[in-house]
Amino acid sequence: MSYIKPNFRHPxxxxxxxxxxxxxxxGSLSTLCAGCGHDSVSSAIVQACFELAVPPHRVxxxxxxxxxxxxxxxxxxxxxxxxSVHGRxxxxxxxxxxxxxxxxxxxxSGDGDTASIGLGQFGHVTRRNxxxxxxxxxxxxxxxxxxxxxxxxxxxxxxxxGKPNPYGPIDLCTLALQMGATFVAxxxxxxxxxxxxxxxxxxxxxxxxxIDVISPCVTFNNTPTSTKGYEFVRDHMEATGKVDFVPVxxxxxxxxxxxxxxxxxxxxxxxxxxxxxxxxxxxxxxQAVRLIQEYKAKGQILTGLLYVEPDSxxxxxxxxxxxxxxxxLAATDLCPGSRALDAINASMR
Amino acid sequence: xxxSESPRIxxxxxxxxxxxxxxxxxxxxxxxxxxxxxFRMGIPVSPKNIFPSNIQxxxxxxxxxxxxxxYLGSRGxxxxxxxxxxxxxxxxxxxxxxxxxxxxxxxxxxxxRYHRDGINYIGIPxxxxxxxxxxxxxxxxxxxNVIYVGALSALLELEFDVLKELIGEQFRGKEKLVAPNxxxxxxxxxxxxxxxxxxxxxxxKRSDKTGNAILMEGNDALAxxxxxxxxxxAAWYPITPSTSVVDSFExxxxxxxxxxGTGDKKFAIAxxxxxxxxxxxxxxxxxxxxxxxxxxxGPGVSLMSEFLGLAYFAEVPxxxxxxxxxGPSTGMPTRTQQSDLFAAAYASHGDTKHVLLLPSTPxxxxxxxxxxxxxxxxxxxxxxxxxxxxxxxxxxxxxxxEWDDSKEYNRGKVFSEEQLENMTQRYGRYLDVDxxxxxxxxxxxxxxxxxxxxxxxxxxxxxxxxxEDGDVYVENMxxxxxxxxxxxxxxxxxxxxxxxxxxxxxxxxxxxxAAATKEALDQLAADGVHIDAMRIKAFPFSxxxxxxxxxHDRVFVVExxxxxxxxxxxxxxxxxxxKKLLLVRHYNGMPITARxxxxxxxALRGGATVTPIRRKTG
Numbered sequence: 001m002s003y004i005k006p007n008f009r010h011p012x013x014x015x016x017x018x019x020x021x022x023x024x025x026x027g028s029l030s031t032l033c034a035g036c037g038h039d040s041v042s043s044a045i046v047q048a049c050f051e052l053a054v055p056p057h058r059v060x061x062x063x064x065x066x067x068x069x070x071x072x073x074x075x076x077x078x079x080x081x082x083x084s085v086h087g088r089x090x091x092x093x094x095x096x097x098x099x100x101x102x103x104x105x106x107x108x109s110g111d112g113d114t115a116s117i118g119l120g121q122f123g124h125v126t127r128r129n130x131x132x133x134x135x136x137x138x139x140x141x142x143x144x145x146x147x148x149x150x151x152x153x154x155x156x157x158x159x160x161x162g163k164p165n166p167y168g169p170i171d172l173c174t175l176a177l178q179m180g181a182t183f184v185a186x187x188x189x190x191x192x193x194x195x196x197x198x199x200x201x202x203x204x205x206x207x208x209x210x211i212d213v214i215s216p217c218v219t220f221n222n223t224p225t226s227t228k229g230y231e232f233v234r235d236h237m238e239a240t241g242k243v244d245f246v247p248v249x250x251x252x253x254x255x256x257x258x259x260x261x262x263x264x265x266x267x268x269x270x271x272x273x274x275x276x277x278x279x280x281x282x283x284x285x286x287q288a289v290r291l292i293q294e295y296k297a298k299g300q301i302l303t304g305l306l307y308v309e310p311d312s313x314x315x316x317x318x319x320x321x322x323x324x325x326x327x328x329l330a331a332t333d334l335c336p337g338s339r340a341l342d343a344i345n346a347s348m349r
Numbered sequence: 350x351x352x353s354e355s356p357r358i359x360x361x362x363x364x365x366x367x368x369x370x371x372x373x374x375x376x377x378x379x380x381x382x383x384x385x386x387x388f389r390m391g392i393p394v395s396p397k398n399i400f401p402s403n404i405q406x407x408x409x410x411x412x413x414x415x416x417x418x419x420y421l422g423s424r425g426x427x428x429x430x431x432x433x434x435x436x437x438x439x440x441x442x443x444x445x446x447x448x449x450x451x452x453x454x455x456x457x458x459x460x461x462r463y464h465r466d467g468i469n470y471i472g473i474p475x476x477x478x479x480x481x482x483x484x485x486x487x488x489x490x491x492x493x494n495v496i497y498v499g500a501l502s503a504l505l506e507l508e509f510d511v512l513k514e515l516i517g518e519q520f521r522g523k524e525k526l527v528a529p530n531x532x533x534x535x536x537x538x539x540x541x542x543x544x545x546x547x548x549x550x551x552x553x554k555r556s557d558k559t560g561n562a563i564l565m566e567g568n569d570a571l572a573x574x575x576x577x578x579x580x581x582x583a584a585w586y587p588i589t590p591s592t593s594v595v596d597s598f599e600x601x602x603x604x605x606x607x608x609x610g611t612g613d614k615k616f617a618i619a620x621x622x623x624x625x626x627x628x629x630x631x632x633x634x635x636x637x638x639x640x641x642x643x644x645x646x647g648p649g650v651s652l653m654s655e656f657l658g659l660a661y662f663a664e665v666p667x668x669x670x671x672x673x674x675x676g677p678s679t680g681m682p683t684r685t686q687q688s689d690l691f692a693a694a695y696a697s698h699g700d701t702k703h704v705l706l707l708p709s710t711p712x713x714x715x716x717x718x719x720x721x722x723x724x725x726x727x728x729x730x731x732x733x734x735x736x737x738x739x740x741x742x743x744x745x746x747x748x749x750x751e752w753d754d755s756k757e758y759n760r761g762k763v764f765s766e767e768q769l770e771n772m773t774q775r776y777g778r779y780l781d782v783d784x785x786x787x788x789x790x791x792x793x794x795x796x797x798x799x800x801x802x803x804x805x806x807x808x809x810x811x812x813x814x815x816x817e818d819g820d821v822y823v824e825n826m827x828x829x830x831x832x833x834x835x836x837x838x839x840x841x842x843x844x845x846x847x848x849x850x851x852x853x854x855x856x857x858x859x860x861x862x863a864a865a866t867k868e869a870l871d872q873l874a875a876d877g878v879h880i881d882a883m884r885i886k887a888f889p890f891s892x893x894x895x896x897x898x899x900x901h902d903r904v905f906v907v908e909x910x911x912x913x914x915x916x917x918x919x920x921x922x923x924x925x926x927x928k929k930l931l932l933v934r935h936y937n938g939m940p941i942t943a944r945x946x947x948x949x950x951x952a953l954r955g956g957a958t959v960t961p962i963r964r965k966t967g
Contacts, residue, residue: 057793057794057797057798057801058794060637060793072803073803073815078797078798078801079801080791080792080793080794080801080802080803080804081801082633082636082803082804083803083804083806083807084629084632084659085629085655085656085806088625088626088629088655088656090626090629091584091621091627091628091632091633092630092632092633093633094629094630094633095582095630095631095632095633095634095635095636095637095639095641096633096634096636096793097633098617098619098630098633098634098639098641099581099634099635099636099637099638099641100638100792100793100794102794103637103794120623120626121622121625121626121629124621124622128619316617320612321613321616322608322611322613322614326615326617327581327637327638327639328638329579331579331758333615334581334606334615335576335577336605336606337752337754338751338752338754340605341573341750341751341752344573345563348563348564348565348749349388349389349562349563349564
């Protein structure tokens with residue numbers, strides 16, 4: 001980790017639609033190991049939010065416990081953040097979202113946090129279609145406790161300790177698909193070109209957006225025998241296609257490469273263009289599940305946008321909650337007053 | 350066959366009647382109607398549902414204490430048994446007081462095993478009447494309950510017109526059902542008045558002792574308190590005996606919190622996957638500026654402990670309702686106890702303490718329900734309302750609910766966008782600006798550049814920056830103690846009930862032990878024993894509690910748990926000599942009785958024997 005943050009910035013840094021520079025989206029200095037995949041994910045989140053011109057203070061960052069869950073300190077320093085307890089990021093985000101439906105919710109979790117201790121909460125936040133971006137920084141091991149295998153480690157994969165993992169992995173994308181996620185993608189921390197547009201699309205998606213990012217642990221699980229190391233992932237990664245995200249305001253003047261084979265219009269009117277190579281239909285859930293397994297059987301990792309269902313009611317729409325954030329309702333909205341109480345008293349006699 | 354030679358309890362407006370039913374047969378609404386009819390005759394009642402942890406087929410009881418004097422605690426013993434369930438005949442016969450009345454279905458002759466000298470048998474052929482009158486098996490089952498209520502109308506002189514009025518209210522909008530129900534009442538009334546000398550020795554007489562009172566379940570009142578207190582998010586996981594808190598919240602919110610223009614809800618309810626998630630949602634919602642709560646029972650508190658620790662340390666307001674049942678573990682899920690004090694007061698690892706509220710009546714459930722949000726937000730910490738099954742799931746008579754319309758919500762110390770805009774110094778989430786241990790919060794999304802901070806369960810400095818500096822950690826923990834000290838002035842003050850004569854004895858009690866304790870104190874006064882009493886309503890204990898203990902030579906502490914949890918908390922928190930606090934306890938899952946308290950106090954004072962309550966029989 002570095003401990004000095006450079007003060008010098010280029011005087012003519014590009015600004016986004018809000019007139020903010022990318023720097024306005026950065027956070028504190030990372031305390032993770034040099035080369036940690038998670039720092040690349042943080043950087044991709046910064047880039048995506050900058051490009052989307054999200055007002056930084058209108059984002060709430062929530063995490064659980066673990067290396068991944070430390071990262072919300074390292075991006076969006078002007079946003080409120082909540083580093084909660086192990087595996088419980090989904091419930092905290094659910095409550096936060098119920099209180100104020102207008103903020104952007106970014107939940108960051110790890111493979112221990114999501115696939116083990118928090119598996120239950122992961123499943124249930126998925127089925128409620130909570131409007132949030134849920135990122136798993138998946139490195140197949142427990143970094144903070146010195147590299148034990150996690151539940152996403154592949155059979156036979158061996159980290160620094162050298163002992164091959166004997167248990168089958170939990171595939172979080174497959175789980176998310178089966179439990180009703182309305183946006184599912186997989187990516188690699190080392191592939192910013194793919195990850196940034198995916199994050200932008202996920203934030204714009206109305207509903208539960210899940211991205212499983214393979215994010216190598218340089219200290220404990222970046223060995224030649226690991227299937228979650230940089231080398232292995234680079235060599236075995238297959239993309240569903242190049243992803244391009246077109247924000248709603250730029251739709252007409254967008255400068256995107258022609259030749260996309262699938263166009264998905266998201267709830268807010270923004271568009272995702274998919275330049276496919278492998279013939280993936282991102283609205284076919286069964287196919288997505290099948291392809292994940294087929295690629296895995298070939299020893300490959302299928303990345304990119306796997307599934308999206310652009311028009312699905314989120315938790316608030318299912319509930320029929322008022323449009324105004326609940327937390328902004330005044331006593332006049334909330335307290336029925338003494339007259340209503342008189343009637344209730346009368347019914348109790 | 351009312352055997353003329355048996356002694357008979359003679360009593361007007363002062364008796365206990367118990368209904369022995371099979372659960373899942375629709376007896377609850379008939380029994381409820383009975384209690385409400387007595388209440389409408391101006392006579393104080395205290396109904397208690399004694400039910401199994403089961404859906405259908407097991408014995409269930411409903412007991413109503415009728416007390417002209419307004420004693421609402423459980424009395425112990427039964428004067429009139431309405432035995433509709435042959436499964437429990439044996440114990441139903443046994444629990445009758447000498448001279449009591451055993452009303453049963455004599456369609457089949459009563460097994461001789463259930464014959465006991467000294468009680469009066471009243472056989473009513475309920476099954477036969479139903480078979481004769483109804484062809485539908487479901488009706489036969491349901492109307493059997495209404496028929497015995499009709500019979501009681503004759504036997505006890507329960508006013509028939511009041512019953513008719515209640516039937517009319519119950520089936521408002523389903524008028525077709527009114528006539529058949531009244532007919533069933535008449536069938537019972539007619540049979541009893543034709544076959545027995547009515548009234549029997551135990552009877553009712555219209556009175557004026559209920560005044561303006563209401564009859565309400567504590568859970569229902571608590572839920573309404575949450576609506577009035579401005580709760581917008583309820584997250585929960587079903588568990589007996591707390592389930593009806595959120596059910597009622599939904600019922601009232603659907604009635605009182607719908608936007609008239611759009612039909613949209615001004616509230617959200619999340620049925621979580623478990624209690625951990627329920628508490629996580631409350632923490633998240635409260636952190637983001639909503640008033641949020643959850644309701645659970647002991648096992649849920651265990652699961653929520655981790656989050657309670659986070660909320661304590663990160664200083665997030667939380668409201669938790671714990672409707673206590675008998676523990677440990679699954680314990681007796683449908684029986685009452687006050688055994689979660691430790692689990693609630695010190696929930697979670699590390700040095701933690703939580704604010705507790707201890708209501709005694711539905712009215713207090715309502716008030717504390719609303720007040721809990723003020724306290725939680727003012728103190729930025731969890732507030733746990735400890736009620737129990739007895740209060741939560743039974744209709745309890747109390748003063749009507751009141752609301753002051755001039756009252757405004759106090760959201761505690763929260764910086765607004767304007768305040769942040771005008772702020773010249775650096776914002777520090779955990780800066781103790783006012784020196785009361787309570788710092789200023791900001792809600793996410795308030796200001797574009799100021800006021801954001803990182804909430805965490807890890808140690809941090811005054812600006813919410815992570816630190817492992819021991820001095821900074823200690824400073825923060827000491828400030829949390831200071832905050833807990835500040836809490837003493839905000840929590841509800843104890844209720845002092847001085848004895849009629851000077852005494853060196855004191856007694857402390859809380860929650861649902863209140864009614865039985867007050868009754869026991871009257872009995873003890875009649876025995877010549879005078880004791881100053883104080884009802885504790887909250888933790889941390891205020892100075893008034895410490896003073897009360899200091900002013901007495903010995904203090905009895907009444908509790909419905911094995912280990913005397915409140916007593917131990919007093920010893921620890923107020924540094925009291927353990928010898929000074931004498932435990933009066935009862936924890937078999939049934940509500941505590943005045944008899945128990947009186948007996949134990951006599952024993953603790955040095956052995957006067959207690960004769961059972963004297964009853965007039967003749």
